[in-house]
Amino acid sequence: MITTNRALPLVLGLTLASACFAQVKLTRETDVIKIEIGGKPFADYHYGADVGKPFLAPVRAASGTIVTRQFPMITGLGETTDHQHHRGLWFGYIDVNGVNFWENELSYKRPNGGKIVSKSIDDAKGGKTGTLRATSEWIDPSGKTVLVENQTMMFRGDNTLREIDVDITLTAKEKAVFGDDKDGLFGIRLADPLMEKKPGTGTMINSAGMKTMKEVWGKQADWIDYSGEIKGEKVGVAIFDHSTSFRHPSRWHSRDYGLFAVNPLGSQTFDKANPKSEVVLNPGEKLHFRYLVVIHPEMSIEKLGAMYKSWAAKK
Secondary structure (H helix, E strand, O other): OOOOOOOOOOOOOOOOOHHHOOOEEEEEEOOEEEEEEOOEEEEEEEOOOOOOOOEEOOOEOOOOOEOEOOOOOOOOOOOOOOOOOOOOEEEEEOOEOOEEOOOOOHHHOOOOEOEEEEEEEEEEEOEOOEEEEEEEEEEOOOOOEEEEEEEEEEEEEOOOOEEEEEEEEEEEOOOEEEOOOOOEEEEEEEOHHHOOOOOOOOEEEEOOOOEHHHHHOOOEOOEEEEEEEEOOEEEEEEEEEOOOOOOOOOEEEEOOOOEEEEEOOOOOOOOOOOOOOOEEEOOOOEEEEEEEEEEEEOOOHHHHHHHHHHHHOOO
16 A cells, blocks of 8 residues: 655756756647757657647757657658657556556557546746646546646756756546556657667666666666767767655666666566565555656766766755
């Protein structure tokens, strides 16, 4: 039984020096919010009724290079076309009361497919740090709202880095049982050149120094970095898991084809020797998650570790 229903302060830590922050601008259009940093496009937040769950795509490095796969939002680019539900950067889970909120493209027409529906944009403002607050509902195939999601994303950047500081609280409206599965929870699908498998150039490394999918998949870690080259540019994407986040340090669903996701809900699915996980929320109970996405140029594991420690020290 989960009883993490206490109020949690939202004071988001900074890993960049604030004096170096570029100006962030958020522009709201129909079903999309465009985010610019330093006058350059960074990412678009899609939340319309035509998608199975809200997502950010495309996501760019400070140089302007797109680091996420553009399929299925844009086709005909010669990219891989597997896993259509991997849209940029997103939050969802494959098994809540048996309902699939991960592989939930509307075109799939699965009888157990759920929808994560945007109910309100509660704040969208720019500045040295841009803030986007949104409320969404996890709705099962019968139309019943199982969970209410309150998500805050804070965007910042300088001449070399881009960061997305994400704070999410799930509140059960109905009894919610999270099964033990690999497919979740907070994930990104990287551009094909960053894939670990050929012809990609990427390599995964976690906070313990383990490398490649074979070593990092399903292991607990404070963070994972996935770095390679795109048209000769060295670039990487790291996801940090905060100490206040549920079941820190999380396990990771990290694949050589460009997907990696922090997944604190999976256990036995990653290692048969682990106990089976079942997380139960009764109405009104909450789960809290806190992650940082860092898009960076070539960077050592020592510098990434220092960045993590600086961010994780902020409550």
